[in-house]
Amino acid sequence: MPDVVPAAARAHTEDLGAFVSASPSSYHAAREVARRAEDAGFVRLDETAAWDVVPGGRYVVVRDGSAIAVTVPPTAGATTPFTILGTHTDSTGFKLKPRPTTGRDGWVQAGVEVYGGPLLNSWLDREVELAGRLVTADGAEHLVRTGPIARIPQLAIHLDRSANEGLTLDKQRHTQPVVGLGDVSQSDVLAELAAAAGDGVDAADVLGYDVVLAETQPPRAFGIGEALWASPRLDNQLSTHAAIAALLAVASEDLAGIGVVAAFDHEEIGSGSRSGAAGPFLEDVLRRVSVGLGASEDERARAFAASLCVSSDVGHAVHPNYPERHDPANHPHAGAGPILKINANQRYATDAHGAARWQAACAAAGVPSQEFVSNNTVPCGSTTGPITATRLGIRVVDVGAAILSMHSARELTAVVDPWYLSRAMQAVLAG
Numbered sequence: 316m317p318d319v320v321p322a323a324a325r326a327h328t329e330d331l332g333a334f335v336s337a338s339p340s341s342y343h344a345a346r347e348v349a350r351r352a353e354d355a356g357f358v359r360l361d362e363t364a365a366w367d368v369v370p371g372g373r374y375v376v377v378r379d380g381s382a383i384a385v386t387v388p389p390t391a392g393a394t395t396p397f398t399i400l401g402t403h404t405d406s407t408g409f410k411l412k413p414r415p416t417t418g419r420d421g422w423v424q425a426g427v428e429v430y431g432g433p434l435l436n437s438w439l440d441r442e443v444e445l446a447g448r449l450v451t452a453d454g455a456e457h458l459v460r461t462g463p464i465a466r467i468p469q470l471a472i473h474l475d476r477s478a479n480e481g482l483t484l485d486k487q488r489h490t491q492p493v494v495g496l497g498d499v500s501q502s503d504v505l506a507e508l509a510a511a512a513g514d515g516v517d518a519a520d521v522l523g524y525d526v527v528l529a530e531t532q533p534p535r536a537f538g539i540g541e542a543l544w545a546s547p548r549l550d551n552q553l554s555t556h557a558a559i560a561a562l563l564a565v566a567s568e569d570l571a572g573i574g575v576v577a578a579f580d581h582e583e584i585g586s587g588s589r590s591g592a593a594g595p596f597l598e599d600v601l602r603r604v605s606v607g608l609g610a611s612e613d614e615r616a617r618a619f620a621a622s623l624c625v626s627s628d629v630g631h632a633v634h635p636n637y638p639e640r641h642d643p644a645n646h647p648h649a650g651a652g653p654i655l656k657i658n659a660n661q662r663y664a665t666d667a668h669g670a671a672r673w674q675a676a677c678a679a680a681g682v683p684s685q686e687f688v689s690n691n692t693v694p695c696g697s698t699t700g701p702i703t704a705t706r707l708g709i710r711v712v713d714v715g716a717a718i719l720s721m722h723s724a725r726e727l728t729a730v731v732d733p734w735y736l737s738r739a740m741q742a743v744l745a746g
């Protein structure tokens with residue numbers, strides 16, 4: 316582990332901090348990917364319009380909380396393979412329920428559902444915001460974020476003397492945040508959201524919403540030599556940012572393959588949606604690119620057969636207080652480069668060919684690499700990797716950055732690791 320964080324690594328991870336701060340919800344994250352791509356000259360494509368995809372073109376498409384960016388090399392043809400970086404935009408936490416204004420005993424509260432598998436305790440005693448999208452009667456979608464508006468307050472130790480022997484939170488009764496004081500019947504959480512949306516949005520016109528709770532404390536470096544980085548939503552905005560940064564860094568080069576970043580929503584709840592990895596979004600975009608390049612069905616299949624997807628998601632660094640949770644021989648260390656994820660039961664899609672491609676890319680980038688495999692008694696989670704492999708038949712290798720506190724409201728990475736990951740991704744795209 317280096318004594319000093321390289322300046323380029325610090326700049327990369329500070330830019331990750333800007334990405335995370337701009338992305339309190341998956342909808343914001345997808346638009347931040349598109350904004351960065353458009354600022355670099357990519358053309359925004361509308362899925363309901365005809366596409367004119369040509370060699371040398373660069374494009375970005377947003378579907379709900381997902382975004383796909385594509386760079387087509389000038390020399391690309393009908394059988395040119397795709398090099399895909401797959402990530403996800405959503406993070407575990409809470410989602411606003413219908414009839415969101417609730418409360419009692421002088422407190423106004425917001426009604427929320429649990430989204431995915433958050434560490435519930437990590438959300439206690441933080442000032443959080445409401446963020447996501449509102450859809451008005453005219454069909455228009457409005458991104459919204461309120462700034463600090465809510466907090467899930469923990470019960471005082473005096474009222475729960477056993478709290479330090481093991482905290483048990485009821486997912487319904489104990490997770491509803493307070494948002495203010497007063498009479499519930501005179502309060503309206505939706506009106507606060509409409510006011511925060513600007514654009515003259517009137518609460519009465521809001522007919523639908525997808526709104527989550529989001530941590531508001533900004534990301535920051537800390538620790539000896541400021542080698543550590545604390546941030547919400549590293550799972551998986553760390554990978555999404557690393558991927559779009561890698562694609563933009565090489566987009567003007569004549570790459571061997573068609574470079575793609577696919578950032579999917581809904582990974583934390585199983586990917587089964589029209590914008591999730593189990594849905595058709597990526598296949599739709601790849602097929603339309605193939606059509607633009609004049610590919611027959613046979614040529615399109617040849618392109619898919621030669622393609623590679625690097626699926627990146629965060630993984631677990633060894634926790635110094637719980638080293639026994641890892642495989643005895645495979646101890647991924649924070650600050651020691653990206654992890655290659657391997658699982659005999661294909662919870663990760665990595666196989667021998669994919670592993671070899673990734674290791675070669677890390678070596679070409681001058682990036683250290685390490686493996687993650689589970690302790691046999693502590694089964695791992697999964698990622699979009701096996702879903703993409705199953706959905707498209709494209710070879711997938713699962714990788715990521717080793718972090719601590721996964722699914723906490725505030726996670727922890729080494730400052731150098733997002734930069735290492737992005738450099739290795741660049742090497743994959745370069746072929």
Ligand code: ZN
Nearest residue numbers: 550551628629
């Ligand atoms: Zn994840």
